[in-house]
Amino acid sequence: MLQVNNIVKQYASHRALDDVSLTIEKGKIFGLLGPNGAGKTSLIRIITQITAPDQGEVLFNGKRLNSDHIAQIGYLPEERGLYKKMEIGEQVLYLAKLKGLSTQEATKRIKHWFEKLEMGSWWNKKVEDLSKGMQQKVQFVATVLHEPELIILDEPFSGFDPVNAAIIKDEILELNKKGATFIFSTHHMESVEELCDNIALINRSKKILDGAVDDIKEQYRNNTFWVEYHGVHDLKQVAPAFEVLETDIYKGNSRIKVQLQPDQSANQLLSAILPYVSVSRLEEVIPTMNDIFIEKVKQKN
Known part of the structure; x- marks a missing residue:
């Protein structure tokens, strides 16, 4: 689904990505790993077209990444990106319409997800009234609502208690079973072992390891x-x-x-x-x- 070819990204005197190449297969859960400041977020921002690479290219389903692909990608950033004073239902509806859904279809899908994740009473609540974990649930729904082909999750379990983390893991696996491809960026290695088919490890702007999780573990026995x-x-x-x-x-x-x-x-x-x-x-x-x-x-x- 996604081919990252020789990406270089420079910010003033700091090289965030140095000749990074990745292949992400359709229908897989791909773990993007690395310590803080390794370059993971820079790569995600290039894939989501927030920024552009200085060198290299990204191919989406064989075509050079362009603005038409934005509607096929869902992105859950690590930072909270919700309007604090806006009501939850109205906010998710607004975000869904930005992704091309009609009001009727978006409302139907929102109600489905809100019931599924026990958020039925949240429609008229404001973001500022929610806990960190509750806000993360809202952002997760907004990320997957338009049924994107590629879903990028940056530290998706941040703020969740174990029960809600397990619920979101189950939803990720269910969406993957239905055909969604995931890029999963996290520091929680237990989640990587539970969820990921393949991983790439980036450190100091360079890719230093990649492959299937089972093959890598076998290699390090x-x-x-x-x-x-x-x-x-x-x-x-x-x-x-x-x-x-x-x-x-x-x-x-x-x-x-x-x-x-x-x-x-x-x-x-x-x-x-x-x-x-x-x-x-x-x-x-x-x-x-x-x-x-x-x-x-x-x-x-």
């Missing part, structure tokens, strides 16, 4: 295991060939974290320790997206 056991207290003595990274007590049982060499296997580890202990659990340590994020950013820095 490092042959590390937790072993929970009863028996000999110090397994280092009975299995000196294996590198023990950590030892602790877990629910009353002894536990060690062991990193094996490339030529070592979990079976070899078990063969070495089973004459001395009773193993109750062996679990591979799969790196989380949070672990990978921190490692890659530290390497780059």
Whole structure:
């Protein structure tokens, strides 16, 4: 759906994006990750045509990005963008009409979403009377109301309690199931693992990692295991060939974290320790997206 080719964006002496290229497939949830100031927001502003790149181009469904594509994109910014004194229903109706919906169709869709997200009594409330999380719900509805092909969410769970965050996650997955493509920018790596098919990590204006979430996690596996056991207290003595990274007590049982060499296997580890202990659990340590994020950013820095 979206092809970002060699984008460069310069602000005075600061280069926000330096030769960044991305491919976002139709029907996928794409995580756009990076620390503060990495360049994520600059890229989003280019895709939404708030600003233009200094070099490079963006293709939307194979065509160079232009003003006709604006109606096919929904954007939920991290900053609140609602008129504080305006009534909620009137405001969402106004935003929907800007996206090309008729008053009748917009009203119908607003009522549907308000009921669905338990906002039925909010129509005549003013934005200033709502909590941060409630305002975010309103902005989410305004973002998806016109049923855009591409939905860009910048920190969409900011201000939500766990219950409402779960509700919005379910709505994102349902919209995706119906064919919507998402760009999802966040610092919450747990949400990335739950929702995203593919990710790109930007740091200091450059793309430093991209690919399918499962493939990246597979790539960063490092042959590390937790072993929970009863028996000999110090397994280092009975299995000196294996590198023990950590030892602790877990629910009353002894536990060690062991990193094996490339030529070592979990079976070899078990063969070495089973004459001395009773193993109750062996679990591979799969790196989380949070672990990978921190490692890659530290390497780059």
